[in-house]
Amino acid sequence: MATGTLQGPVRFAHPARMPRRGRLPLLAAVLLLLLSLVFPYWQVTLYAPQYPEGLRARVYLTHVGGDAQEITTLNHYIGMPGLDVAAPLERRLAVPLVLLSAAALLLLAARRLPARRWLQLLLRLPVVLLPAVVLADLAYWLWWMGHTIDPTAPITIEPFMPTILGRGGVMQFSTSATFGVGFFLALAASVLSLYDFARGRARG
């Protein structure tokens, strides 16, 4: 391979000659990001004697799946909001925002933009920050659920912070929370975007 041709201003003057491999990290990040839409980002499993197989709430960017209806049913006994109530705005905006973020990466991959550092960084930012934003939002809504207790509910419980990761418990349920495949896909997309940025800087 004639690496010499990649040096200097030639690179931007003839973007079409960029070896495909150079765009791989960004394209892979786009793919992983889009893929993450169909996998849960976070999952909590509730165990109780009468649910030997456990109940699962699978939190996707767009909805809550698994045994969400059953958990919602159970939540009403302690006056906790249903799982379908949390994060309405986030769920509605998830797909457009992810698509926009992916589009920004594609724009970068096209290598037709000026090599301004701030622009390179700005367009990556949504993808880079997504895992952290999701985590923070999840933490907020879990806190909200645990602290928005209907005082007229049949069973009175103290407001509490549900466990984000690892083991916890409410009433007769023990819970076990983990990140889902979607989260790790998004994390990988984030890392890949950063890596590409760092590589570009090294080259530039």
Add this chain to the structure above:
Amino acid sequence: MKVRTQGVTVVLALALILALALIVRQGTSTGQSLPRDLQELVQARKLTPDQVRAALQTYVPPGQYDEYLMFSSGGQSGQVLVYGLPSMRLLRVIGVFAPEPWQGYGFSKETRQVLGEGETPEEALTWGDTHHPAISETNGEYDGQFLFINDKANARMAVVDLRDFATKQIVKNPNAASNHGAVVSPNTEYVLEATQYAAPFPFGYQPVTQESYNARFRGLATFWKFDRGRGRIDPAASFQIELPPYWQDLADFGKLESDGWVLMNSFNTERAIGGTLQKQPPMEIGASARDMDYLHIINWKKAAQLVAQGKGRVVNGMRVLPLQVAIDQGVLYFAPQPKSPHGNDVAPRGDYIVTAGKLDPNVTVYSFKKIQEAIKARAFSGKDPYGVPILAFDRVVAAQVKVGLGPLHTQFDDKGNAYTSIFLDSAVSKWTLGPPYKNAAEGWKLVDKISVQYNIGHLAAVMGDTVKPGGKYLVALNKWSVDQYRNIGPLFPQNLQLIDISGEKMKLLSNTPVGLAEPHLAQIIPMDRVKAWATYPQPGTNPLTMRPDPQAIKAGQARIVRRGNTVEVWMTAMRSHFTPDRIRVKKGDTVILHITNIERTKDAIHGFAIDRYNINLSLEPGKYETVTFRANKVGTFPFYCTEFCSALHLEMAGYLEVTP
């Protein structure tokens, strides 16, 4: 050199003996090392090794499942009983011909419709005499999709869907007074019932005199057409064959080589009509006078063709192939069958037909091939009074096997053996089929006999009447229990006995009392062949259509609408509330409740009862049902959930106000 080799051999032999001794020691010591508390338990309960073995064979630990399902008729209860084997635990009673409050069967609009099919409200039947369950078949094997069962008392046939184990249809035979048997053709195209007691044909009044009986009474073979796609019997596509007024009894469809034919036994070919007060012999004497009755040999495929060609006449909406046409067209033949037969079973390959005369110690085995040859050769020994040709007995019989006194019914295993219930001896006899099942020297021999307690009627082996019997277990359905249970009043339970048939000798494993009726036949199917639902898969499923009902609602859509004198309520049931929980109507209003259980979790079942209004529904997760009633009692009536659903189950209630 030679000495050395010998030395090595001696050493090796010694080592081998030592090793064997160690293994044997180990074996014995394991046997003896049964924990002391277990030994004491066995001794304290005075159990024999065989009993301990039987207990271990039939014990199903908590949380583990049985291997087989047994569908047993529920006799006079009018229901079907479902057991798990080998534990013999009763898993379910399916409401069929009688209301069953737990299942809300006969209370919801949907199930009232099923239960009342063919009835007018003023003569609604509230019981049935279920006799013969038949699991639907594909290629002669149980497919576990549907179950059919007859009501002997009222000539009805029911269809149970095995997705939700609920009765979907009852059809009433318009031309018969009673029926016996339910058997399916190898691909469940038809479900067959025989008439049992001959009756005036078409049904109505005829005097019971010999002349009138001979001329105006008839038997019928009724072929109910089953539409598998709809899961319903189609009476319009069904047909009957007119038969002489003998008491047609049990039948079996031919299969494989005998596919297309039906074999049906009959008794009272004497045409006895009783008359004890008229100094005539009682029915039982009159009906047992002759040494032979008639095995009916019916070419049902030909009969179906003839009916399709318009050769039948329509009687009460049912197409009936007249007796004379059946005779002329070679649809019906008889073969002599020893005294008072009861039961008639086709061997797995379809090649032999086993029949038993209650008053004859033999089973009589007919060869289907010989029957066909005799028909072709017109080897008749005569005709009955109605002109039906009778095949010569010795031209069609393959063997007779002496099995004991009072043989009744026969089932088969996977090793070429047959098992016959022996009523008078209170026993099950195991005997061998001839070639090709066993070689000529081994065939047609009684090989084992086991006592049962007592007076066995039917027996059921695992898939024991299909083209692929399963062996392993057999259940004896005994009529009397006498001393087997501590009596709790003079109505004694029937006694089901589980028998291990996997070895050469049959072994009795367990007793199960049936404390609600007299079961007749049962069928046993491997558990995994029945694909039952745990919840109704689509929300708002109407159990009749098995599809979401347009009137079913989602959470938040509950409402009450009045139109004239009709109040319609769309209600949801969900832990632990009905929505709405207050309903106000006026006296005389017609109230229609559309209730949807919007739960999706298995076992989250709700009941719905209104006090003093004789209403109770069972609403399984995903089910939609309707109840319609006239609010003719003024008052304020609690309604509540009757199935303990949750910690706040008692609070799952509301009020129906009926204002003056």
